Amino acid sequence: MKYLRTSLHEAHCIFKCKVEPNATIGEIKSMFHKSHPQWYPARQSIRLDPKGKSLKDEDVLQHLPVGTTATFYFRDLGAQISWVTVFLTEYTGPLVLYLMFYFRVSFIYAPKYDFTTSKHWVVHLACMCHSFHFMKRLLETLFVHRFSHGTMPLRNIFKNCTYYWGFAAWMAYYVNHPLYTPPIYGEQQIRLALIIFLFCQIGNFSIHIALRNLRPPGSKTRKIPYPTKNPFTWIFLLVSCPNYTYELGAWFGFTLMTQCLPVAFFTLVGFIQMTVWAKGKHRSYLKEFRDYPPLRSPILPFIL
Amino acid sequence: HYEEAYGEARLKCPHVALKQHRKPGFFWWLVLAMAMMRFYIQKGTHKGLYRSIARTLKFFQTFALLEVGHCALGIVRTSVIVTGVQVCSRIFMVWFVTNSIRQIQNEESVILFLVVWTMTEITRYSYYTFNLLHHLPYFIKWARYNLFIVLYPLGVAGELLTIYAALPFVRRSGMYSMRLPNKYNVSFDYYYCLIVFMLSYIPLFPQLFFHMLRQRRRVLHGEVIVEKDD
Numbered sequence: 001m002k003y004l005r006t007s008l009h010e011a012h013c014i015f016k017c018k019v020e021p022n023a024t025i026g027e028i029k030s031m032f033h034k035s036h037p038q039w040y041p042a043r044q045s046i047r048l049d050p051k052g053k054s055l056k057d058e059d060v061l062q063h064l065p066v067g068t069t070a071t072f073y074f075r076d077l078g079a080q081i082s083w084v085t086v087f088l089t090e091y092t093g094p095l096v097l098y099l100m101f102y103f104r105v106s107f108i109y110a111p112k113y114d115f116t117t118s119k120h121w122v123v124h125l126a127c128m129c130h131s132f133h134f135m136k137r138l139l140e141t142l143f144v145h146r147f148s149h150g151t152m153p154l155r156n157i158f159k160n161c162t163y164y165w166g167f168a169a170w171m172a173y174y175v176n177h178p179l180y181t182p183p184i185y186g187e188q189q190i191r192l193a194l195i196i197f198l199f200c201q202i203g204n205f206s207i208h209i210a211l212r213n214l215r216p217p218g219s220k221t222r223k224i225p226y227p228t229k230n231p232f233t234w235i236f237l238l239v240s241c242p243n244y245t246y247e248l249g250a251w252f253g254f255t256l257m258t259q260c261l262p263v264a265f266f267t268l269v270g271f272i273q274m275t276v277w278a279k280g281k282h283r284s285y286l287k288e289f290r291d292y293p294p295l296r297s298p299i300l301p302f303i304l
Numbered sequence: 305h306y307e308e309a310y311g312e313a314r315l316k317c318p319h320v321a322l323k324q325h326r327k328p329g330f331f332w333w334l335v336l337a338m339a340m341m342r343f344y345i346q347k348g349t350h351k352g353l354y355r356s357i358a359r360t361l362k363f364f365q366t367f368a369l370l371e372v373g374h375c376a377l378g379i380v381r382t383s384v385i386v387t388g389v390q391v392c393s394r395i396f397m398v399w400f401v402t403n404s405i406r407q408i409q410n411e412e413s414v415i416l417f418l419v420v421w422t423m424t425e426i427t428r429y430s431y432y433t434f435n436l437l438h439h440l441p442y443f444i445k446w447a448r449y450n451l452f453i454v455l456y457p458l459g460v461a462g463e464l465l466t467i468y469a470a471l472p473f474v475r476r477s478g479m480y481s482m483r484l485p486n487k488y489n490v491s492f493d494y495y496y497c498l499i500v501f502m503l504s505y506i507p508l509f510p511q512l513f514f515h516m517l518r519q520r521r522r523v524l525h526g527e528v529i530v531e532k533d534d
Contacts, residue, residue: 174489174490179485180489181486181487259487259488259489262490
């Protein structure tokens with residue numbers, strides 16, 4: 001078998017090779033990488049048609065609509081970075097930054113407040129919750145999540161880190177400020193907020209475990225998630241992406257706990273972004289699975 | 305300075321709807337130009353000129369929102385963002401700077417950007433209207449794609465000088481600002497907000513200006529404009 005490769009933007013052949021019919025796209029990408037070292041497999045997009053969809057690494061040559069000679073089109077996806085790296089970086093920032101504000105490191109507040117602690121116990125509670133949340137996210141990234149895609153474009157790390165680190169600093173500045181005002185309804189409000197927060201943290205974790213168990217190790221199969229014995233997963237009956245629902249709930253709880261407008265704003269922006277993601281995921285579930293449960297909404301039961 | 309974004313919007317709007325919207329816009333800016341000239345001829349000074357045209361200006365500058373909104377329905381998202389940002393910056397100038405900070409209303413820089421906006425808009429609307437009627441005199445095309453070279457930087461200078469003049473008054477009065485402690489646990493300083501707004505001209509102005517220069521090269525050399533959505 002012979003293969004021609006042409007670049008999408010220049011019509012010249014850049015690579016010719018001979019392969020077995022049972023070779024996978026992944027193997028072809030490795031061969032291509034050997035002769036063109038600047039294009040590692042993660043940044044190669046191989047397709048049968050210049051405007052078509054990218055072929056998967058697992059696709060086998062003989063199962064594709066090609067003859068004895070096949071022409072593939074290559075597109076450079078740009079510098080790539082692994083999802084794990086991005087997640088670890090974007091979550092470590094808020095964890096560290098918030099603690100810096102909590103301990104009132106120099107140059108943040110007036111010098112007389114350096115390394116003092118807040119007199120409000122809700123501020124200590126908020127620090128514990130915030131830190132717990134991001135520690136949980138880091139551990140989930142390392143041990144729980146199974147990623148469909150290995151990499152994303154490099155520029156995403158700058159965009160994502162600006163978002164997470166920026167908001168974390170903005171929120172932490174006000175919550176840990178010497179002139180912070182605790183919630184109006186005092187202990188009642190804080191207690192309720194804490195319950196909501198913890199409930200949603202457990203819920204969010206349960207969903208992540210359930211989603212992980214849907215997919216055997218190393219595989220990239222997609223299945224419809226269903227409720228399990230864990231009551232926190234029963235929300236799958238009503239929602240396609242309950243991980244986002246619980247995440248929203250946790251941040252709502254944190255907003256209630258701190259009564260801080262920047263936190264409310266962060267919750268709102270997160271809600272908008274997660275709704276967009278949830279709707280996309282919901283749509284692709286509906287497209288992929290004929291028998292998808294009709295009662296489910298993307299993120300909020302019956303509403304959104 | 306939302307010319308080229310408007311250009312993009314125009315290409316995608318149906319002609320019928322455009323005709324209805326272009327004519328009023330042209331009319332408003334002509335009215336404004338005449339009001340300004342009449343004031344200056346009668347009074348011989350620019351002091352008080354802003355006050356006399358303030359209501360008209362606020363009215364149809366806000367009207368521009370509707371016009372853009374109309375075109376935005378059915379347009380690719382990027383065009384909406386670009387157009388939206390630029391209309392918003394003009395509305396910000398009119399409502400949050402010149403309207404709210406009375407002390408700067410007699411500044412020369414205000415007259416500068418008002419004159420620039422008026423000239424730009426009249427040229428632009430004439431261009432669109434004549435284009436739609438398929439009777440475009442060359443001098444209007446020439447004006448649209450050449451005057452901006454002078455008008456755009458002058459307009460930016462007028463806007464920036466106005467905001468700069470307003471800064472001390474904002475600082476002293478503490479307007480639109482919120483300090484700690486308060487029950488929302490947030491603070492906002494309008495003074496620094498204005499400074500950030502001024503700094504935002506640094507990345508934005510060159511991009512828009514060079515875009516217009518590229519447009520100019522294409523149009524005046526007879527090439528077809530192909531708007532590329534990034």
